[in-house]
Every structure is written in structure tokens, then in C-alpha cells.
Amino acid sequence: QSVLTQPPSVSAAPGQKVTISCSGSSSNIGNNYVSWYQHLPGTAPKLLIYDNNKRPSGIPDRFSGSKSGTSATLGITGLQTGDEADYCCGTWDSSLSAYVFGTGTKVTVL
Amino acid sequence: EVQLVESGGVVIQPGGSLRLSCAASGFTFDDYTMHWVRQAPGKGLEWVSLIRWDGGTTYYADSVKGRFTISRDNSKNSLYLQMNSLRTEDTAFYYCVKDGGGYYHMDVWGQGTTVIVSS
8 A cells, every 4th residue: 555645536617726736754655755746547747846845847837746744735727627636645764765656636627 | 759668568477587688779879867667557757777888887766776787889879777676566658768868858859669567
């Protein structure tokens, strides 16, 4: 089981905003940088956010990341039907000497 | 264009061995850490292993430690995963992933290859 906990699902209407939390501990989120990945069915995962709040080129500014203490948050504004996907946080765990992913959150656009 | 192409996925019996390969192109392969990540049916992403640019440092998930070995051949721009003592719970889609550099983050993913461990 993952050491990073996310809500199983979130939903909102088109154009609205959703936030996804990722809760960890001092050995992972608390002392390392967090990334966020989008995974659509049948496709390879895509990096959305790295180093807590940086967006790779090509990722729209509707996607944002933040971190506070041992938790991180992904925000998606102006929700679109194409945003329906699974979202997963990830970071290095210094105690495990392993990269860890969150439990994953399914975003549904109502 | 940065590209990662995995191969080697098959149906194999428990206890068997298998080697996955990943051919990289479009970037300077030996500048980057590389990862293997898997997704079992109906489950989330699970990190498997990483290898740093020169092959001198490797890390493994506890679930595969002692059974899987990650390696790379920088002269061939290739990444490998030797999988021994396979278990049914190793059944998954395996992705080859490029690290973005700096603090660990996975910026380029291959399309994946399927490993099914079944009798």
C-alpha cells in the first residue's frame, strides 16, 4: 500500500475548479519535492507538475501545484471534459530509499 | 523527439525469468537517471526501480528487491529490467521512464509493455 494518501475521487462541473490532496510524512513530502502525473486510460502517464509547483512546457497554467508541510495539492481550474483522468502524486521517500506514488484520484467532469 | 520504446513483455509461468528492454532516442541518454514503473490491473502506479546515469547507483522497491535487476547500456541507449522468480503479483503493465533531472520526477514515459505471470 502507498505511503501517500489521496482521495479516491473528486468531481466538478465544466469550468469549475477541483483540488486534489496528497498526504505523506516527513520522510517523503516533508523533505522532498513533489510531482503530479495525469493518467488517461490507454495512454502513458504525463508529467503535470514537478518540484512542487513547476509546470513542464506545454502544460497549461490551469494546472497548479503547492506544498505545505507533509501535504501537497494539485489544483485544476477551468475544468474540461478532457481533464477526466486519474491523477497521482509522487515523490522520493528518504526512509525507504524509493520513489513513491500516491493512491491516485479519479477526476470526473459532471 | 524524445522516445522510449519498451519490449519483452510476455505471458510467463510463476518462477520464471524475463528481461524487459527499453530503447531510448531523441535525448542524451547517458545524462539521465532512468526508471521502471508498473501498473497492475485495476491498481495505481507503482515505482519499481531506478538507475542513475552511469549505472553506479540503483534503487528498488521492496516488492522486487532481490528478484529484479535494473541495468543500462549507454553505448546502446538502452535500459533493461531483468526479472527473476516472477510471481503472479508481478503481472502488470511496465513503463520505461526518463527522469527529468534535478530532484526525481518522471518527465517522459514509454508506451509500456505487458507482463502476465500465470500458470
